[in-house]
Amino acid sequence: MSSFLGPYSLYLHIPFCRHKCGYCDFNTYAGKEDLQPDYVRALCAEITQFAEAAGERLPLHTVFFGGGTPSLLTSQQLEAILSAVSEAFELLPDNEITLEANPGTVDLASLQAMHAMGINRLSMGMQSANPAELRILERQHDFDDVVQAIDWARAVGFENINLDLIFGLPYQSIGDWQRNxxxxxxxxxxxxxxxxxxxxxxxxxxxQVGRGLLPEPDPDEAAEMYIWTMQHLNAEGWRHYEVSNWARPDDNGEPLACRHNLQYWRNLPYIGLGAGAHGFIGGLRVADVLGPGVYIERCLNGALRKFPRTAATASVNEIGPYTEMQETMMMGLRLLEEGVSSSDFEERFGKQLEDVFAEEIAYLRGLGLLEKHDDRWLLTGKGRMLGNQVFMQFV
Ligand code: SF4
Known part of the structure; x- marks a missing residue:
C-alpha cells in the first residue's frame, strides 16, 4: 500500500462506440456491442479484485466513466458498476461522478436514471456545431442533438455540464470556430x-491528410483561434484554469474545475480500471490489457494478484522519485492559475524545486516562458502558447 492517505480518484474505461471516428486513436471499438454485458460483469469483477488486493476500502472522491461512449451502457449496467464501486471503495459524500456522453445516445429516461444513481457531472462530446465539420470528424450527431441532450439533462437536475469542442479542423476558419x-x-x-x-x-x-484528401490543419490559424478563445472567454467571466479547460466560477469565486482531472494534473494517485485503463498508485504505473475480449477473459477467470494489480493488469512500471518530480512539473504547469507550488513540492519530495530543476528553470525563464508568482511557478502568457516546449523540458 502507498503512504498516500487519499482521497483517490477512479477512472473506469468503457471501450464501445457506435462508430469509430476517423480522428480518434482511443482504445475503443465499434460493432462490439454484443460484448457489453460480459464487459460490465468483468469490470465489476475487476473493481472487486482491486479492493480485495488493497485489503481495505480506499476513500474515493471522484469517479470518471470515460471511453469510448459510456452513455451506450444501459441504466442497469451503469447501476451495477456503481454499486460494485460503492461496495469496494468508500465513496466520500462530497463526490464528483462524471460520465462522458455522446449526443444522440441519451434520452430523458436514461439521463434521469443516471442522475438518480448519483452521477452528478456530464461531459458531452459536442465537438462542433457545424454539419460539415461534424462530417469530417465522422461524428454521429448534429447540433440539435446536443441542444436536446442538454435540455433533458437540465430538466432532470444536472448542474455540472461540460462540453468538449475541437478547434483547428481542416477547412475551419476562425469565424467558423467563433460561431461554434x-x-x-x-x-x-x-x-x-x-x-x-x-x-x-x-x-x-x-x-486522408497524407493522400491530400484533407488539408493539413494550419498551426498558425489554430493559434489564432486559441488566442481569440482565451480573450473572449476571459471577457465573459470564464476561468482558464488549465491549458485546454475553462470553468465558470462557483459562488466562492473558485473555478468549477473537473476535480477528477485535477487529480491527474496534481500528479496524485488514481486508479484506472477497464480495458486499456492505466493508474498511478503506490509509486507504480499500472496498465490493463487493451482488447475487451481478452480483458473479459482475464477478469472473469483470473486469480487475485498483489496490490495494485488485478487479473487484467498487463504492465507495471515503477516510477522513481526523479520521474515523479518531472511528472509533477509537467502536469502541474498545465494548471494556469495554480501551477506548481515550491513549498508543496518540498513537502512532498523533501527537495527544493529550484535545486532539482535549476537548469530547466533558468532556460525557460530566459525564454520568457515561465515565471514565479509568490510561491508558485506558472506559465507566462507566451508559455501558454508554447506549452509543449515547456513540458518537454521535464521529460
Ligand atoms: S465517439 Fe469519441 S471515443 Fe468514440 S470513436 Fe468517436 S471520438 Fe473516439
Missing part, C-alpha cells in the same frame, strides 16, 4: 474543454 464557441456558450455549460485537433498516427484521418 458562441453556440456552445448559448447552452450555458459550467465547463468547456476545448482541444486543438492533433492528427494522430495510424488514424484514417492521418491517411
Amino acid at each position: 464557441v458562441e453556440l456552445a456558450l448559448g447552452l450555458n455549460p459550467e465547463h468547456l474543454s476545448l482541444y486543438n485537433l492533433t492528427i494522430e498516427h495510424g488514424t484514417p484521418m492521418e491517411k
Whole structure:
C-alpha cells in the first residue's frame, strides 16, 4: 500500500462506440456491442479484485466513466458498476461522478436514471456545431442533438455540464470556430474543454491528410483561434484554469474545475480500471490489457494478484522519485492559475524545486516562458502558447 492517505480518484474505461471516428486513436471499438454485458460483469469483477488486493476500502472522491461512449451502457449496467464501486471503495459524500456522453445516445429516461444513481457531472462530446465539420470528424450527431441532450439533462437536475469542442479542423476558419464557441456558450455549460485537433498516427484521418484528401490543419490559424478563445472567454467571466479547460466560477469565486482531472494534473494517485485503463498508485504505473475480449477473459477467470494489480493488469512500471518530480512539473504547469507550488513540492519530495530543476528553470525563464508568482511557478502568457516546449523540458 502507498503512504498516500487519499482521497483517490477512479477512472473506469468503457471501450464501445457506435462508430469509430476517423480522428480518434482511443482504445475503443465499434460493432462490439454484443460484448457489453460480459464487459460490465468483468469490470465489476475487476473493481472487486482491486479492493480485495488493497485489503481495505480506499476513500474515493471522484469517479470518471470515460471511453469510448459510456452513455451506450444501459441504466442497469451503469447501476451495477456503481454499486460494485460503492461496495469496494468508500465513496466520500462530497463526490464528483462524471460520465462522458455522446449526443444522440441519451434520452430523458436514461439521463434521469443516471442522475438518480448519483452521477452528478456530464461531459458531452459536442465537438462542433457545424454539419460539415461534424462530417469530417465522422461524428454521429448534429447540433440539435446536443441542444436536446442538454435540455433533458437540465430538466432532470444536472448542474455540472461540460462540453468538449475541437478547434483547428481542416477547412475551419476562425469565424467558423467563433460561431461554434458562441453556440456552445448559448447552452450555458459550467465547463468547456476545448482541444486543438492533433492528427494522430495510424488514424484514417492521418491517411486522408497524407493522400491530400484533407488539408493539413494550419498551426498558425489554430493559434489564432486559441488566442481569440482565451480573450473572449476571459471577457465573459470564464476561468482558464488549465491549458485546454475553462470553468465558470462557483459562488466562492473558485473555478468549477473537473476535480477528477485535477487529480491527474496534481500528479496524485488514481486508479484506472477497464480495458486499456492505466493508474498511478503506490509509486507504480499500472496498465490493463487493451482488447475487451481478452480483458473479459482475464477478469472473469483470473486469480487475485498483489496490490495494485488485478487479473487484467498487463504492465507495471515503477516510477522513481526523479520521474515523479518531472511528472509533477509537467502536469502541474498545465494548471494556469495554480501551477506548481515550491513549498508543496518540498513537502512532498523533501527537495527544493529550484535545486532539482535549476537548469530547466533558468532556460525557460530566459525564454520568457515561465515565471514565479509568490510561491508558485506558472506559465507566462507566451508559455501558454508554447506549452509543449515547456513540458518537454521535464521529460
Ligand atoms: S465517439 Fe469519441 S471515443 Fe468514440 S470513436 Fe468517436 S471520438 Fe473516439
